[in-house]
Structure formats: C-alpha cells, structure tokens
Amino acid sequence: MSDRFSFWNMACRQLDRVAERMGLDPNIHAKMRHCQRSLVVSVPIRMDDGHVEVFEGYRVQHNSERGPTKGGVRYHPSVTLDEVKALAMLMTWKCAVIGLPYGGAKGGIVCDPSQMSLGEIERMTRRFTSEISIIIGPAKDIPAPDVNTNPQVMSWMMDTYSMTVGYAVPGVVTGKPVEIGGSEGRAEATGRGVATVMMAAAERLGLHPAQSTVAIQGFGNVGRSTAKFLHGKGFKITGVTDVGGGLFNPRGLDIPALLAHVQKSADRQIKGFGGGEYMEGHDAANARLLALPADILAPCALENQITADNAGAVKAKIIVEGANGPTTPEADEILAKAGVVVVPDILANAGGVTVSYFEWVQDLQANFWDEEVVNRSLDRLMMRSFQDVSDVAAREKCDLRTAAQMLAISRVAKAATLRGIYP
16 A cells, blocks of 8 residues: 555646646646645643643645635544645545535644543644634634544534634534534435445446445445445445444445444444444555445545555446545556546535534524534535536546546636636
C-alpha cells in the first residue's frame, strides 16, 4: 500500500489529469494546486497523570472561491499535514459537485484517542479549538466530525469558540447534538447518501436489491449507516470489516442484530457476533473482503485502500466510495480495464456535508426542520448530483470520477474567473 505521504500528490495528479482534459486556464489551475491557508498548531494539555503532552494539530483551507470553507476534523495517529491538505482539496470538489456554497477545508490532530480518557480528549479538543479560532467561524470555516470525532467533540468545539467570542455561536461547527443546534438526520447522513447513489448506480446496471450482494469495508459511523439503509432496501450484506477483523456470511448478515451487537460492545467492534464467520486481523480480513464475489463494494474506512497491488482481486461490478480517497489512480486504471464502475468519493459520500449545510442554514436562521424534510432534501440533492455527473460522463465519454471532477472543477473555475485575484 502507498504511504499516506503520497495522498496530497495523488490529489494533485487527479487535478492535473482533469485540468489537462478540460483545457483549464493554467493560471486557475496553478491556484487550485495550492491550499489557500494551512495552520499548524501545538496542542499542549495536562494528562490525567499530571504530565504535559504536546500534540500537533492542523487546519487547512483549500479554496474559498464559492463561499466559506467546510470540512471535518479527525483524530488519528497517522494524521499528516499532506493528508489534511489532500482532504481539504477533495472537500472543495465535493461541495462543488453537490452545488453547495462552500469551499473545502480539513483538520486533524496527531493522536490515538483510543489510548486517551474522555477528559484528556475534551481538554485536547478545547485547546485545539482555541488555537484555530483565529481562522474558523460561521462565515469563515465550519468544522465537522470525521474519523474518531463525534457530536460530543463538536459540542466542545462549539462551546469553546462561543466562550472565546462571548456568546453562543451554534453555526461555527456542524454535526452537533440536536439539543444545541444540530440537525435531525445528520448522524446517518453520509451513509444514507452512500446508499442512495449506490441504488441509483445499481439500477443503471440492472442490479435489483433483492438479488444483489454488498461488501462493506469499515464499520464505523459511515459503514454502519450504509449497511442499515441497504438492508432496509433488501440488499444482502455478505461481509463487513472493522479495525479488529472481518465478518463474513455468504447467505447475508443479520444487519439489525449486528448493529445492536456493535452498539452494546464496549469497543464498538463486530468481534463476538455469532451471525457469521469472524476473521481476526485487520489486514487479512480486508484482503478477503476486497476479493469477495459481491456485486457491490463499499470502502468506508480510510484512504489508499484499493491500490495497484489489490485492485486486480476485486470482483465487484460497482465500487461506491464511502471513504475519502480509498482508490489510487493506478487502481482506477486497473478497475476501468476490468469494467468496474466506480462512484467517486466526492459524489458518493457527500451526504454528510450536504446535511451539514442544512444544519448551518438552520443555525443561521434559527429555524429547524424535521427529519422528513432533511432526508427528502438530502435524497433530492444526491440524486440530482448523480444525474449531473452521469450526464457529464455520457457527454464526455469518461468514467464517473473524471466526470465528477470535471463538473466540480468547472464550477470552482467559474467562480475564480468571476472573482478574479485581489489586489
């Protein structure tokens, strides 16, 4: 597998390839190839045993041509500045392809939250928020949950920022609990969006839910929500993996029972569930999952999962990217030659940022929607965007990833042209 340091280069290569195909203005291309702002901060906190630990944190804003920037915050030992820059660029394309008035941003802290107490995570979150408060705000940059962050973390971020300015500012972050300005439907929005475009892609290939099998890599928030919605539509989930291993059942897993098991499990893992064959070990289980004879594969974990080394083993007809950047350019070429349809991340997993946008709008207006309105609006935008990307793919005779990037980059380029360069 490629190391994470290459993720930024991968994102730039994808941009370069599409820019060349589009004949993009080289001046705009050059601007898009750089992030507008990158902030590196030290995050010192007092640990429970009394010693001071200093973590490194990042907040990157890639492009604000179309509006304030938007993007998640992840807590993970492997976070790097290059990874955060790449994810910020992908967020720019994601917001543009859905038509949201945002640019892309991302943040992260190099840490292992599984080895930290809740109090330590709170103190780290609050100090990080304080350090980046100079560049975030409801009209500047709006953070959201990502890997190993959740509504509680967003609550601490919102409270810290509010204490800094002296009044409650619910619109500074999204993904908050409903009680303090969060939106109904936000927690499951990414998985719902993945399932929505997956159903649309399956229909185009003549796959019917009751006769289709799905393998899901990653059983965190996105993977669980995706499994829940797909099961409800009649799809058979034959394999799932998480950080500990994998669970397989060719007759289909009992998803409601598995979700209940994970909810009750202390570490929120699939291990110990009796409804299938459990395989210990993250790497071995993922290798088996990627090679399952399933109709659809949904990588919902981290980036760089499908590479030149394992793409040839993929047997799925459709890949729907629930994670950001799970497929490398080399793997894309192999999959294209094999006739595999890839629904790209900037379209497939945009449900989260879409409902984050709804949440931000509700916060600014102090006018909150019920869940039916949120879900209906999300489904409409996801289906409209899938159709937009499909139309570009048909017109340009290209794959869906290239089509989605062409659509997104053209929208950002138009905004850049209209605004010009200051001064």
